[in-house]
Amino acid sequence: MSSTATITDATPPQLGHRLTAARLPRWAPAATAAASIAVGCGIGAAAGLESHVQWGLISALLFLVVSYTLSASVEGRRQARDRFATSLVWVSFVCAVVPLVSLTFYTVQQGIDAISPEFLTHSMKGVVATLSPDGGIYHAIIGTIEQVLLATLIAAPIGLLTAVYLVEYGRGRLASAVTFFVDVMTGVPSVVAGLFILSLWNIALGFEYSGFSGSLALAILMMPVVVRSTEEMLKLVPNELREASYALGVPRWKTILRIVIPTAIGGITTGVMLAVARITGETAPVMMLVFGADFINSDPFNGPQQSLPLYIWQQYSQINNDFGYQRAWGAALVLIAFVMGLNLVARAIARWRSPKGGH
Amino acid sequence: MTSAPPADARGRARRSRGDSRRGDNVFFNLSRGSGVLLLVVMAAIAGFLAYRSLLALGKNEGNFLTTFEWTPDATKPVFGIAVLTFGTLVSAFIAMVIAVPIAVGIALFISHYAPRRIAQPFAYLVDLLAAVPSIVYGLWGVLFLVPHMDGLTSWMDQYLGWTYVFDQSSTGVPPRNLFTVGILLAIMVLPIITAVTREVFRQVPRMHEEAALALGATRWEMIRTAVLPFGRPGIISASMLGLGRALGETIAVATVLSTNSVLSLHLLDPGGGTFAQNIALKFSEAQPLGRDALMASGLVLFVITLLVNGAARMIIARRKEYSGAAA
Amino acid sequence: MAKRIDVSGLSAFYGSTRAIDDISMTIEPRSVTAFIGPSGCGKSTFLRTLNRMHEVIPGARVEGKVLLDDENLYGASVDPVAVRRSVGMVFQRPNPFPTMSIYDNVVAGLKLAGVKKKSVLDGVVERSLQGANLWNEVKDRLNKPGAGLSGGQQQRLCIARAIAVEPEVLLMDEPCSALDPISTLAIEDLIGELKAQFTIVIVTHNMQQAARVSDRTAFFNLAGVGQPGKLIELDDTQRIFSNPSVQATEDYISGRFG
Numbered sequence: 006m007s008s009t010a011t012i013t014d015a016t017p018p019q020l021g022h023r024l025t026a027a028r029l030p031r032w033a034p035a036a037t038a039a040a041s042i043a044v045g046c047g048i049g050a051a052a053g054l055e056s057h058v059q060w061g062l063i064s065a066l067l068f069l070v071v072s073y074t075l076s077a078s079v080e081g082r083r084q085a086r087d088r089f090a091t092s093l094v095w096v097s098f099v100c101a102v103v104p105l106v107s108l109t110f111y112t113v114q115q116g117i118d119a120i121s122p123e124f125l126t127h128s129m130k131g132v133v134a135t136l137s138p139d140g141g142i143y144h145a146i147i148g149t150i151e152q153v154l155l156a157t158l159i160a161a162p163i164g165l166l167t168a169v170y171l172v173e174y175g176r177g178r179l180a181s182a183v184t185f186f187v188d189v190m191t192g193v194p195s196v197v198a199g200l201f202i203l204s205l206w207n208i209a210l211g212f213e214y215s216g217f218s219g220s221l222a223l224a225i226l227m228m229p230v231v232v233r234s235t236e237e238m239l240k241l242v243p244n245e246l247r248e249a250s251y252a253l254g255v256p257r258w259k260t261i262l263r264i265v266i267p268t269a270i271g272g273i274t275t276g277v278m279l280a281v282a283r284i285t286g287e288t289a290p291v292m293m294l295v296f297g298a299d300f301i302n303s304d305p306f307n308g309p310q311q312s313l314p315l316y317i318w319q320q321y322s323q324i325n326n327d328f329g330y331q332r333a334w335g336a337a338l339v340l341i342a343f344v345m346g347l348n349l350v351a352r353a354i355a356r357w358r359s360p361k362g363g364h
Numbered sequence: 365m366t367s368a369p370p371a372d373a374r375g376r377a378r379r380s381r382g383d384s385r386r387g388d389n390v391f392f393n394l395s396r397g398s399g400v401l402l403l404v405v406m407a408a409i410a411g412f413l414a415y416r417s418l419l420a421l422g423k424n425e426g427n428f429l430t431t432f433e434w435t436p437d438a439t440k441p442v443f444g445i446a447v448l449t450f451g452t453l454v455s456a457f458i459a460m461v462i463a464v465p466i467a468v469g470i471a472l473f474i475s476h477y478a479p480r481r482i483a484q485p486f487a488y489l490v491d492l493l494a495a496v497p498s499i500v501y502g503l504w505g506v507l508f509l510v511p512h513m514d515g516l517t518s519w520m521d522q523y524l525g526w527t528y529v530f531d532q533s534s535t536g537v538p539p540r541n542l543f544t545v546g547i548l549l550a551i552m553v554l555p556i557i558t559a560v561t562r563e564v565f566r567q568v569p570r571m572h573e574e575a576a577l578a579l580g581a582t583r584w585e586m587i588r589t590a591v592l593p594f595g596r597p598g599i600i601s602a603s604m605l606g607l608g609r610a611l612g613e614t615i616a617v618a619t620v621l622s623t624n625s626v627l628s629l630h631l632l633d634p635g636g637g638t639f640a641q642n643i644a645l646k647f648s649e650a651q652p653l654g655r656d657a658l659m660a661s662g663l664v665l666f667v668i669t670l671l672v673n674g675a676a677r678m679i680i681a682r683r684k685e686y687s688g689a690a691a
Numbered sequence: 692m693a694k695r696i697d698v699s700g701l702s703a704f705y706g707s708t709r710a711i712d713d714i715s716m717t718i719e720p721r722s723v724t725a726f727i728g729p730s731g732c733g734k735s736t737f738l739r740t741l742n743r744m745h746e747v748i749p750g751a752r753v754e755g756k757v758l759l760d761d762e763n764l765y766g767a768s769v770d771p772v773a774v775r776r777s778v779g780m781v782f783q784r785p786n787p788f789p790t791m792s793i794y795d796n797v798v799a800g801l802k803l804a805g806v807k808k809k810s811v812l813d814g815v816v817e818r819s820l821q822g823a824n825l826w827n828e829v830k831d832r833l834n835k836p837g838a839g840l841s842g843g844q845q846q847r848l849c850i851a852r853a854i855a856v857e858p859e860v861l862l863m864d865e866p867c868s869a870l871d872p873i874s875t876l877a878i879e880d881l882i883g884e885l886k887a888q889f890t891i892v893i894v895t896h897n898m899q900q901a902a903r904v905s906d907r908t909a910f911f912n913l914a915g916v917g918q919p920g921k922l923i924e925l926d927d928t929q930r931i932f933s934n935p936s937v938q939a940t941e942d943y944i945s946g947r948f949g
Contacts, residue, residue, distance in 0.1 A: 056515025097469025170395035194612020286497020580776030
């Protein structure tokens, strides 16, 4: 205890011990928000700003400034900072909601008119697309389903096994190399994957355009996503479970298959689902490798196919008039519904598979 | 939350002890093989693109790095990536500047701020946003967002024009520019960054949050002392995912950006280009040399994303070292 | 510094479930008061109502009054953040901030309160760590992560962190339940020293511990299965363990239930 002697500055730091503090009433944030929006819109309207983006920005800025100053003057700096953070978080929330609502609303509004039984059950074969609103997306639906299914069949098992390798066995340089490159691979842009399959499958090996070559590119995009999400989920499985299983003499691979994976299956499903959702909407690799077709081709291994995203792109960029836009929105609505449906089903499975549902 | 191992595991284990070693071997090799396959694919991507690139670069009569034009199929093939590099980096940068703070905010909203009744459905909605295909974002971007950006663009020109980058040299044209693309990319990468960040925030041990609160921290101070430090590697890793998407986003950019390839520091002027957009637009008409030239630009994009991800990876690794026993 | 706590008519809820019902008691300053009772009897919940940590859990709320000297912690204009600075807390499992060094852990509370001067912070670090009987063990590695210490050291670091902000009251929620016997002994000795300065309330599962460290002991029990927890009696520790006035207390202490 000899070092104690050196302490000279032993004065207490003088913390206030007052319990009460001036507080803004509970309704203050809501009132500030309402007032800011009102004033923001008022300024917007008065200044004749045509875009509502500006109105929103003014309101948000007002809200942040007023929350801070009001709180700082009544409650003090620390509370003001706390309130400012809260306000920022709420503004972020609104920032996320606005485009979501706008996108959904606009897509439904534009797309709903295009959709009819005929639209869903016909291809574009024999339709003069620039001059008529006829034709449909049947061929594109078939193509998308086949391509995504094939890609998932390739990518999901490989991704799952890789994740198991990394979490359960992963030691040493190979594992760290795999971890590193999985991360890098998540960043591989879809066009690059498309170019790669093009140079390997189509140019070097001489295959022609087909749904399957698109699937190969989609699988490359899907694999790292599956690995990453599965890895995260497997890591969350408590070690106690594994140890309990080893202690009962269960071999490692059975522990993984019977205990670890089932425990994490909800999260794994969610991960695979997000990956599927991502690749379903991929346009670029499909554009290069599947090529697109106006007619129905249900054989993914031979000849060009169509796919929904590619169909939208072609209707927008090649037809590029109201007929094209109409069909593009129709297909977009179907594509979104398709992806969301996938989402819902996968989530239902996730919830059903994990009885105690995590959080 | 843990469920106990199945009660009959013991019996099953006894029966299977004989083949457990072989099972372990098979399973180990299978899973390791998958990992190796991923490495092979990555090597193959680099290898094939490099090979095709070399073929193209040998015939290029311009400087690949500094040339603005992209005319590989002309009688005198000239192509360069100056415009593309600039456009790709700038649009991704704008996207990250907007998206990362907002995504962290949304993640905090879901994990710590929102009333429970709102948090869960809202988290779900954000996930749905992630599921919206990029072509739909593109369509929405060009037919809805671009017209609505008019006001904001002229406003920024008026008040922020002095910064040069926000100066608009030609008014009255639709803002199909790098700035709008940046905003669209921000919206697109928001859900993915949010989803990952939110999960990390949720895993912050309650005891660390309570430690901060018990010391007399406000909610924001608790988040700063307990949540954000714990979540930082997660935020970086999430941003990395988002950046990867923004850099390589193809079809949404191809839809929104007007097609004149110019390099201009005026971000509000229409035009410009990105690697991915250029590949998508030029691909269908490309001759064999043009295709190889696009592969060369694809290789550059690949290398850029590789560097970005590698750097982010290293930041995370260093962070883990410091937090030590926290993991 | 140390203040008296007067609780009257306090009930705590999780959502619509009443966890503890109508508790009134007085906790003397500069003494150690132990809460004992069977699992789930609400003693930890009650402890957390004393620094308004209970309401941190979503859906949780409190009714009744807690007077710190004469000020009601649940008064209309009382700031929970200020309450928690005056009433410190040590948790069941050691919880130093994993991303912070030992030094930063100790000064975390002060930094939040806006104390920035290095000389002041240095002084507080040394004084608090000495107060927690940890200084000699860590003085040469103050900049190492707090998470690298042993469990017992981590818990003493948490105590140092709690006393660094100079609270009036120190709440301890089973502070030794995750520790080995030697670390437990170190903490118990420490509690004996700290009571010279602080009002200490400790929840413990271990009746010997309550007998060793506390001046007064409160016994909590469930009114019945699915019923809220209640305070059965509060008395001098010696009396509680030798001659309690309620039969249930004697049954619990002699090991007939719980």
